Amino acid sequence: MTNSRRAITFSLLIICATLSLAGTDLVLPAVPQLPEIFGTDRATAQLVLAAYVGGGGLGLLLYGRLADHFSRKALLFSSLAGFAAASLACAFSPNITALIALRFVQGVASAAAPVFGPGLIRQLFSDKAAVRAIGFLGSVESLVPALAPIFGVLLLSHFGWQSSFELLGVLTMLAAVLILVLGLPREEEPSDTLGSYGQLLTDRVFMRYALSQALTLGGLLTFVFGAPTVIVASMGGSLNDFIIMQVINISGFIIVANLTARIAERFGAENVILTGTVMAALSALALFAYGLMGGTNTLMLPLLFTPMAIGLGLRGPIGFYRGILASGANNARGSALIVFFIFMITTLGTVIAAPIIAAGLAALAFVACAIHLLSVALLLLLPAMPEPTRDAAGVPTL
Incomplete structure (x- = not known):
């Protein structure tokens, strides 16, 4: 695989991982306003965050098992498309219960990149380069909790609480198209022997x-x-x-x-x-x-x-x-x-x-x-x- 191909694939992994994290951090500034918006209490509003993380946890185990039967490209594309659809649906939630449920679905769909990322990195790079790549990916991911809330505050103040979900939906759909067009490295046949x-x-x-x-x-x-x-x-x-x-x-x-x-x-x-x-x-x-x-x-x-x-x-x-x-x-x-x-x-x-x-x-x-x-x-x-x-x-x- 050429260096340019490795760089493109690694960049796609960074985009997918960033969007997955932004599903929490971009939305975070709106959480204190949700009790007033939906007529609920603070404890229930916090479940909007917990539902996403809990759904992501279930998605990790699900995609880890599905990887034995389906290609990474198909799974990653379908997860991004599902994430985009759930994000847009969140923006039209009629009540807090619906929002919490949709956040759980959104969390499940966000889990493909963390499952496939480390294996793809090890396939793309030598051992030394893989360690550096994981470190770089971690540094980029660490910026999301710092920068996403800033954008979240701007979106909240200018366009309302729905705008963070709408932006996530649009960006994730674009990432899904890139995965479909550019693809991923050739993978070995799925196996249950590992x-x-x-x-x-x-x-x-x-x-x-x-x-x-x-x-x-x-x-x-x-x-x-x-x-x-x-x-x-x-x-x-x-x-x-x-x-x-x-x-x-x-x-x-x-x-x-x-x-x-x-x-x-x-x-x-x-x-x-x-x-x-x-x-x-x-x-x-x-x-x-x-x-x-x-x-x-x-x-x-x-x-x-x-x-x-x-x-x-x-x-x-x-x-x-x-x-x-x-x-x-x-x-x-x-x-x-x-x-x-x-x-x-x-x-x-x-x-x-x-x-x-x-x-x-x-x-x-x-x-x-x-x-x-x-x-x-x-x-x-x-x-x-x-x-x-x-x-x-x-x-x-x-």
Whole structure:
């Protein structure tokens, strides 16, 4: 395959992954207004976010299984078309119940790119280039939570809450057409011989990386999903305060995520993973303590929350990659399970936080604390992979 062909395919993967993430972050600024728009309460409005993430989790397992029977091109195209249709339908929801149901369908349709992306990257690039590509993809994806809410605020203020769904529908349909026209790399015949979900679920080494990765990211996303409501309703702030917090913490993540491979070569992958996980937990504890003190200064949020993003940037790329390595030849299902766990933990965290979110920062941070502390515990209790080997050039495999 030529370099230009690789670049085009990789660019399509970035577009698909970005749209999948934007399904949450572009809509996020409108959530505080949904109770007034649909005559419901804040807890029910939060389910608009949880339904999308929960649907995405189901979609991961579904597409991971369908990949054994259908081509990636057909599945990716159909998922994008379904996402576009569900997005447009959301814009015409007559009530909050219909919106929540459509968001679940939209979430299911968003899951194809996370399932097929890692396998396609490994097929497109050598091992070293694949690691760099995954790191670059992670950096681009990390910009979505920072930039999409900004566009979401602009759309909300100028065109109403429906506009974010309409934009997602149009952009995703264009991406589906590009997949149909440009296609994907030739793939091997589907096979059931590479393993199963059950084998991965009973592999303690894989589960160590998969669950700790999911808990660290899920704890962060639980806090992010609840932050707009807490900032506006409990801390007397505005959506601008939320955007400032996001821009600062995402910047910290990007910087550290692009340095973490070098840091791991010097200090060891396992030490970096544990350090990042502990850092994220300490950040959650600091937010909880500030909430208990009755703190309402929104300027403290970036200061206390950014270490959580830095911790994720430190452990995230290496933790995900080692999870894929731990899954061996069963890496497609391994990738699906890791992202599935992220979605499910985020959904569970959001659902748990929803009824108590009116209590303010301390309540939201308490839920995040519990998730992050469990991540630390799993790293300490479950077995790690053997020490990394070195490739032909003498470079350690992370």
